Amino acid sequence: MNSNNVIQAEGLTKIFGDFTAVNAITFEVKKGEIFGFLGANGAGKTTAMKMLIGISLPTSGAAQVAGFDVFTKAEDIKKNIGYMSQKFALYDDLTVKENITFFGGIYGLSKVKIKIKTKELIDDLGLDEVANQLVGSLPLGWKQKISFSVALLHEPKIVFLDEPTGGVDPITRRQFWEMIYRAAHEGTTIFVTTHYMDEAEYCDRVSIMVNGKIEALDTPKKLKEQFQVDNMNDVFLKLARG
Amino acid sequence: MKIIFYIIQKEFKQIFRNKGMLPIIFVLPLLQLVILSNAATFEVKNIKFAYIDNDQSTSSRALIEKFEASTYFNVQTSFPSEVLASSAMLKGEVDVVIDIPLYFERDLQKDKKVNLGITINAIDGAAAGVENVYITQIIRSFSKQIKMDLKQKSDSQIQPVNIETIPLFWYNETLNYKTFMVPGILVLLVTMITLFLSGMNIVREKEIGTLEQINVTPIKKSQFIIGKLFPFWIIGMGLLTIGLILARLIFNVPMLGNLVLMYAYTSVYILVILGMGLFISNFTDTQQQAMFIAWFFTVIFILMSGLFTPIESMPEWAQILTEFNPIKYFVEVMRMVMLKGSGFIDILPQFIKTLIYAVIMNILAVWRYRKTT
Numbered sequence: 001m002n003s004n005n006v007i008q009a010e011g012l013t014k015i016f017g018d019f020t021a022v023n024a025i026t027f028e029v030k031k032g033e034i035f036g037f038l039g040a041n042g043a044g045k046t047t048a049m050k051m052l053i054g055i056s057l058p059t060s061g062a063a064q065v066a067g068f069d070v071f072t073k074a075e076d077i078k079k080n081i082g083y084m085s086q087k088f089a090l091y092d093d094l095t096v097k098e099n100i101t102f103f104g105g106i107y108g109l110s111k112v113k114i115k116i117k118t119k120e121l122i123d124d125l126g127l128d129e130v131a132n133q134l135v136g137s138l139p140l141g142w143k144q145k146i147s148f149s150v151a152l153l154h155e156p157k158i159v160f161l162d163e164p165t166g167g168v169d170p171i172t173r174r175q176f177w178e179m180i181y182r183a184a185h186e187g188t189t190i191f192v193t194t195h196y197m198d199e200a201e202y203c204d205r206v207s208i209m210v211n212g213k214i215e216a217l218d219t220p221k222k223l224k225e226q227f228q229v230d231n232m233n234d235v236f237l238k239l240a241r242g
Numbered sequence: 243m244k245i246i247f248y249i250i251q252k253e254f255k256q257i258f259r260n261k262g263m264l265p266i267i268f269v270l271p272l273l274q275l276v277i278l279s280n281a282a283t284f285e286v287k288n289i290k291f292a293y294i295d296n297d298q299s300t301s302s303r304a305l306i307e308k309f310e311a312s313t314y315f316n317v318q319t320s321f322p323s324e325v326l327a328s329s330a331m332l333k334g335e336v337d338v339v340i341d342i343p344l345y346f347e348r349d350l351q352k353d354k355k356v357n358l359g360i361t362i363n364a365i366d367g368a369a370a371g372v373e374n375v376y377i378t379q380i381i382r383s384f385s386k387q388i389k390m391d392l393k394q395k396s397d398s399q400i401q402p403v404n405i406e407t408i409p410l411f412w413y414n415e416t417l418n419y420k421t422f423m424v425p426g427i428l429v430l431l432v433t434m435i436t437l438f439l440s441g442m443n444i445v446r447e448k449e450i451g452t453l454e455q456i457n458v459t460p461i462k463k464s465q466f467i468i469g470k471l472f473p474f475w476i477i478g479m480g481l482l483t484i485g486l487i488l489a490r491l492i493f494n495v496p497m498l499g500n501l502v503l504m505y506a507y508t509s510v511y512i513l514v515i516l517g518m519g520l521f522i523s524n525f526t527d528t529q530q531q532a533m534f535i536a537w538f539f540t541v542i543f544i545l546m547s548g549l550f551t552p553i554e555s556m557p558e559w560a561q562i563l564t565e566f567n568p569i570k571y572f573v574e575v576m577r578m579v580m581l582k583g584s585g586f587i588d589i590l591p592q593f594i595k596t597l598i599y600a601v602i603m604n605i606l607a608v609w610r611y612r613k614t615t
Binding site: 054103 | 244245247248249251252255256259260450451452454455456457458459460461613614615
């Protein structure tokens with residue numbers, strides 16, 4: 001494996017019964033990259049991601065994440081990655097601080113470290129006033145920013161974001177992408193799925209999945225050239241309509 | 243260890259923050275204990291009694307008076323004919339009809355055999371059985387009296403030797419059904435609450451999506467499960483404590499055995515139930531499914547536990563099935579320790595079986611729990 005690649009997948013496949021959700025995808029993600037994982041609903045993005053983060057066993061193929069094999073070293077992968085799911089997955093009935101403490105705790109962070117991280121996170125997001133409020137009472141945009149920060153709590157090498165900006169307003173989306181850039185700047189690799197094609201433009205490289213296969217993979221600029229269109233939306237439409 | 247602590251801390255916060263769940267966990271079960279213990283009785287009282295007196299004699303009236311004097315019977319009416327009595331029973335107006343034949347007194351005096359017709363509404367078979375015993379007792383004492391009266395008249399009669407049994411009721415001298423029921427109902431409450439809470443708790447995290455978030459952390463299965471189940475173990479022990487205090491204060495149930503023994507047994511027993519709850523939550527995707535499966539098992543376990551119906555009177559195949567019923571062992575141990583003052587050696591068989599059950603159940607549950615699917 002190229003030491004610059006933090007994710008490397010080869011012929012990765014997942015079959016449910018007689019339905020092939022992910023059909024032999026091959027790609028790699030470089031260290032520090034923002035990698036956009038695009039595709040229509042049901043194209044297999046989430047399934048592919050679940051194999052990479054070690055909660056779904058591939059049917060065949062091979063993949064390494066952060067240097068560990070997804071078949072045999074899933075638990076080692078988990079130490080090195082952060083994950084933010086499509087569904088909001090913090091505890092609504094715990095406060096912002098309690099959520100941070102809990103997730104920091106189960107990642108094995110020390111008490112002191114949790115304290116420092118909590119303060120950092122609350123200052124960064126300007127959450128002073130709501131730090132002791134139940135997460136359930138906060139607006140969606142805030143929740144998602146907190147989710148993202150919690151996913152970065154244990155300073156993972158790679159962070160996986162599954163449609164992180166679904167259902168939030170353009171301003172919050174913008175702020176969210178600023179957070180992503182900051183994390184990438186600090187050396188974290190970002191693997192992000194999205195529906196929004198304007199967001200695809202922010203990625204270093206994107207792959208586009210159609211019916212379980214990766215149909216295109218390159219920088220947004222080159223993809224636009226290749227398909228002779230002037231935005232990612234048109235690239236996507238050309239591919240998805242086949 | 244530290245990681246387990248974080249989970250336990252979080253669980254307790256969530257439990258005590260949930261204003262809807264707290265009363266369900268602590269108030270409802272105790273209400274149930276008070277209500278069920280008072281209501282679930284095997285005694286049959288206020289039996290609606292009617293008679294058809296074809297004889298209209300002193301003897302027949304004396305017999306009816308005997309029933310009137312009993313506290314169990316509520317003498318209703320006399321019916322002129324069997325047809326009317328039957329239709330009254332059909333309507334549920336009477337439970338028992340006694341049919342006194344013509345020449346009842348004359349035949350008694352002649353010392354001939356007399357047949358009394360007794361009809362009992364046996365829709366509830368158990369109640370009918372109890373009623374039958376009461377009636378037999380009353381009639382027997384009546385016939386003894388008559389015989390004595392007759393004896394004075396004719397000494398020539400050869401009296402059969404009367405054999406009388408005088409029962410001694412051990413461990414519950416006054417046959418107080420509450421003494422019998424309270425330990426059993428306490429078992430039910432501890433079981434139901436811990437099974438439902440543990441069964442639904444992990445499924446709930448599945449539903450809201452937080453379980454997936456947990457599964458992408460490097461946490462070990464055993465850490466997560468111990469952290470998850472420990473709070474419910476504590477709650478189970480807490481319920482037992484409150485229940486025992488109520489049993490003592492309200493129902494005055496004797497506590498002959500060693501409390502430490504009771505707690506030791508319960509601590510193992512709750513592990514069985516928690517393992518079961520976890521096992522259920524592995525197989526279900528929603529709290530609703532988990533609830534139904536938990537219900538299915540509790541109903542079977544309760545009805546086959548010997549709590550309401552004695553296991554000895556079940557068919558043989560059912561008796562074999564009860565060997566797999568954890569509630570049965572708990573009910574036995576509770577009653578033995580509380581009422582008989584049994585020691586560790588006495589409950590050893592139950593203790594060992596429960597321990598094996600706990601080990602198997604938890605191994606199965608942990609094995610079935612998958613971080614990766």
